[in-house]
Amino acid sequence: MKIGYVQTSPIFGEITQNFDQIESLVGNSKADFIVLPELFATGYTFISKEEAASMAENTEGKTSEFLMRIAKRTGAVVVGGFIEKDGNHIFNSSMIVSDSEVLGTYRKLHLYYKENKWFSPGNKPLEIYKVKDTRVGIMICFDWFFPETIRSLTLLGAEIIAHPANLVLPYCQKAMITRCLINRVFAITSNRIGNEARGEDNFTFTGGSQITSFNGEVLSTAPKDKPYIDFVEIEITQARDKNLNKYNNVISDRRIEFYSLE
Numbered sequence: 373m374k375i376g377y378v379q380t381s382p383i384f385g386e387i388t389q390n391f392d393q394i395e396s397l398v399g400n401s402k403a404d405f406i407v408l409p410e411l412f413a414t415g416y417t418f419i420s421k422e423e424a425a426s427m428a429e430n431t432e433g434k435t436s437e438f439l440m441r442i443a444k445r446t447g448a449v450v451v452g453g454f455i456e457k458d459g460n461h462i463f464n465s466s467m468i469v470s471d472s473e474v475l476g477t478y479r480k481l482h483l484y485y486k487e488n489k490w491f492s493p494g495n496k497p498l499e500i501y502k503v504k505d506t507r508v509g510i511m512i513c514f515d516w517f518f519p520e521t522i523r524s525l526t527l528l529g530a531e532i533i534a535h536p537a538n539l540v541l542p543y544c545q546k547a548m549i550t551r552c553l554i555n556r557v558f559a560i561t562s563n564r565i566g567n568e569a570r571g572e573d574n575f576t577f578t579g580g581s582q583i584t585s586f587n588g589e590v591l592s593t594a595p596k597d598k599p600y601i602d603f604v605e606i607e608i609t610q611a612r613d614k615n616l617n618k619y620n621n622v623i624s625d626r627r628i629e630f631y632s633l634e
């Protein structure tokens with residue numbers, strides 16, 4: 373199975389230009405599964421809820437059309453971030469699409485910093501999507517800080533974690549090695565690069581998009597400061613075998629009667 377990511381440098385509010393950058397990076401690439409960054413079309417550093425809401429869409433907007441166009445062109449199922457509108461609420465979401473339909477959306481559960489001012493926290497259960505012969509789960513950026521997210525996706529059956537990101541802290545790429553190792557899942561962290569200085573905030577995004585293997589090996593690393601696209605071939609059955617060795621299984625060895633997650 374061929375999986376990959378596109379690392380971009382979005383310009384705040386320039387949706388068409390941000391789409392064009394991805395189309396030119398993708399070129400004639402073919403793959404099974406592709407992950408784009410969090411909020412790849414709009415940018416990240418909003419200065420008010422109204423500003424974020426003005427760029428919100430449902431699953432029948434220009435971002436879903438764009439993602440389906442990329443799916444058609446590449447043959448891949450595609451995941452990418454957008455601002456999702458639902459009644460009076462907006463969510464920091466990711467959409468998963470095939471070439472002909474939106475398969476679903478994931479609403480970020482753990483909001484970072486001022487995202488708490490603009491977005492409502494995710495209010496839908498974690499879900500697993502069938503992609504070709506595998507099962508994928510989605511989490512967004514800061515969700516990595518809460519290991520319950522990827523563990524829950526693993527227990528629900530995810531074999532690949534799609535992880536759109538706009539990372540500003542330097543820890544995630546290293547942490548994903550442990551996250552993948554202890555769950556024996558693959559993860560695609562698709563990050564952005566560049567700087568956004570807006571209002572009181574000045575963020576530099578860390579790039580370094582990464583594909584991490586079920587055994588903690590890093591299969592692909594993007595540069596910290598350049599747009600980039602990469603794909604790797606994986607053997608998905610490796611994520612189905614939860615045995616670490618003859619005597620240890622990372623799922624059934626858990627002593628859940630001794631854990632309290634309250």
Ligand code: ACM
Binds near residue numbers: 410512514537540
């Ligand atoms: C983040 O969650 N985008 C830092």
